[in-house]
Amino acid sequence: MIKAKDMKTSIHKQRKHSLASLNMKLIIKVKLILLMIGISLSSCQDFLEAKPDKSLAVPTSLRDMNAILDNNTTNFYSFIAEVAADNFYHTEALWNAVPTERDRNIYIWENTAADGDGGTLAGRYRTIFNANIVLETLPEISIQESEREEYKRIQGFAYFARGYALLEMAQLFTEPYQESIAATAKGLPLKLSADVNEPSPRASLEETYKRIEGDLKQAAQLLPAQSSSPTRANKAAAYAVLARMYLYQRKYPQAGLYADSSLQVNNQLLDYKTINNSATPFPIFNREKLFYAYASSSNVTVARAKVDTLLYASYANGDRRKLLFFRRNADNSYAFQGSYAQSTITFAMGPTTAEMYLTRAESRARAGNKDEALQDLNTLMRNRWDNTFVPFTAANANEALRLILAERRKELIFRGLRWADLRRLNFEPEFAQVLQRKLGNRTFTLLPNDKRYVFPIPESIIQLSGIAQNDR
Template identity: 40%
Template sequence: MMKKYLIIVVVSTLFFGCSDYLELKPDQKMVIPETLEDCELLLNDYPTMNSGFPIMGEVSADNYYLTTTSWQSVSLIDERNGYLWSDEMVTTATPWQTSYKVIYQSNQVLDVLKGLKTTPTDLYHFNELKGAALFFRAFAFHQLLANYAMNYSVTNASSVPGVPLRLKPDVDDAVNRASLTDSYAQVIADFKAAARLLPANGPFKARPYKEAAYGGLARTYLDMGMYEQAYLYADSALNLRADLLDYNSLNANASLPIARFNKEVLFHAITPSSYALAQGNAKIDSNLYRAYEQNDLRKKVFFKANTGANLGTYAFKGSYNNSASGMFVGLTTAEMYLTRAESAARLGKIAAALTDLNHLMKNRWLVGLYTDFSTTNKDALITKILAERRKELLFRGLRWSDLKRLNLDERYKIQLKRIIDGKEYLLEPNSLKYALLIPQDAIEEGKLEQNKR
């Protein structure tokens, strides 16, 4: 007999396009999910499925800095501690819980679908729902790994803890942390199954389609340093959807120049707001800001000059969520171009890498003023692509993962530094602190192994 699980449907509107809303039942109603329509509602629950992914990796990364006054004004102690890579226990469980709520709800859908008999007319819808549930689960697991696990390395991944792999909609099941090997294997298996089931080029940015599943695989394999696979899946994603925004068409002077759900977005996902990353607090790293050339439109599209006591510093305004709160962590075609370019360069496909890099840059520079980058030197090309990756994908939840994987290479590893109240704080390459501390409530309730320090 199929298990029954109670859920509360409290969502009144869901965001699927720039101005499109899917109206759901306006009243709060107890529902037992048991039909395809119930599964549809669960997956369309935007506040749960798309908007609660972890933000602490970005808080800990190096795209910005806080003055002592701004740091002291951050009201969440975990963010103040995270900024300084402190070993103090994490008291707020929300980022962990909201990611596992995505996983729980995905598991609910999969459990309901497992008990349904399908007809030929239902099969397309059934497959789409199953594929979406698998995608959401993979995406959430990967977000957790990016924040709460060490970098993947084939030499030791089997002995390094990953995350608990909850694969059933039973919150009472005790699930220990799987190894990094098994955790990444689950993410890959879910994304691959999703890619086989999902249709391509659907209309709703908050729901995944085949190109998003390919994008998730490309991102995952890049994190793992598996460049042949990263190239393959970035290529597959771009073969289905390759649109880029021409930044010449944007109003660079607008407070938020980039439209939400724009044509580059393969899958829309965001984090909750952050006090540390708020425009009034986070100052863009000065070396990063100076790295943008004058004719690079990202310099005006992404940043605004601060005023008053903060004169001479800059704040970020280039959110792909078109909001000053809630960082975009979804998938875009621009990310896929950079992933395909980097992977191609590492595989020795110099011409292909240059084509992707220059195509992206032409859409970011003042029209007619970009000169194609050219080199036959593999290392010089990789260095250039990595520099553009950082400038293109800042505040996307990717920098922390990039730091972890690049720290494995002597050529690219860096030491991070913070200064607060005259005291210097350092984060060494490959430090155990790159696996953020799991919230203490989750450790105690789940009897989980905490990340080492």
């Protein structure tokens, strides 16, 4: 069995070798990669001003394609949604110590400065740009028949990377999906070509989700059941992200269908009874993870972020997550230590089998299938509790749904999913939440369906592109 440490070393060497090879073959001089607005972004932090000369960068092999997709931006995602959600709180002193005004403002929903430098969009559109290069170049590469499956895998990974990036951005920069308004509501600029001169106006919300759906379904058809590295997508991951997409659209039967498809490929769970408590108790590449994506934020470090008091209290004694996810601070508050990134400063964002059990359970409960819904929930909980676990029961499907959503909240803490869950559940009065922050004698409130559930497009991008800003 390959140990996690060995696996990390192997993947690091694989990426380093792959990228070094690409750099020898492809001299890519980038000052400005225009993406969504006719501008592309050469890093996650700033805009530079020149476009790539494709005559200097001609990928010629599948190895080159792998190097492009193995770029860290494919796996690195934004954490601003987690910062804006309700999993943790700051004291005023700790909030004042957050290094950037941007991150402080996200925490109190002062979104005028959120992503002000375009960093979040930069990373995602760089991923999309890389995927577009691969999708456009692959048909021009001559391959041997023995390389056919690898060709399909790379093509599938490119579709997956583009669809996943668009889905994440949709939860930040477009309003929550409602079928009644989707045809006219603002979606994302859909950059589907590596041509930097091709304009990319904002599509509708419906067009945006159709593109995400199309990309992820293509990925699911092309990707293999197993991948050579946890940082490369496989079929179960594509089905899982499709399940997320349908969940965010509140299309619950489809969400359950694709969660089931993912679980048919991989249904393995970690048994928390076998996990020893430590500062980072979970292996980075464990069997629950379907795709390794990660994020970090200066807001959500162990030293700053204090787990919401009511949320911590909701974990019962005997629930191993209470022991493994949290550690007590000197002031008797709690910090989160349960990252599947095996880190106290980096957080795992990719889909897991546990998430798929919860998605399928929710779909079944909403369809009135109480017994099957509880079966999924109890399968997961047996692997989360010690030997005192008593299976959950419910009088009806709605009661089962409440149990499932409560466990979803506890299971998926600090996975970057809570913001999207708040957005969709705010349409149901029974589950809608009023969020509050308290800093000294100041109180900040976010009501259900507030316009601040949509982040503004960074002003720098508005000025350069002329695309429409989100309603504020």
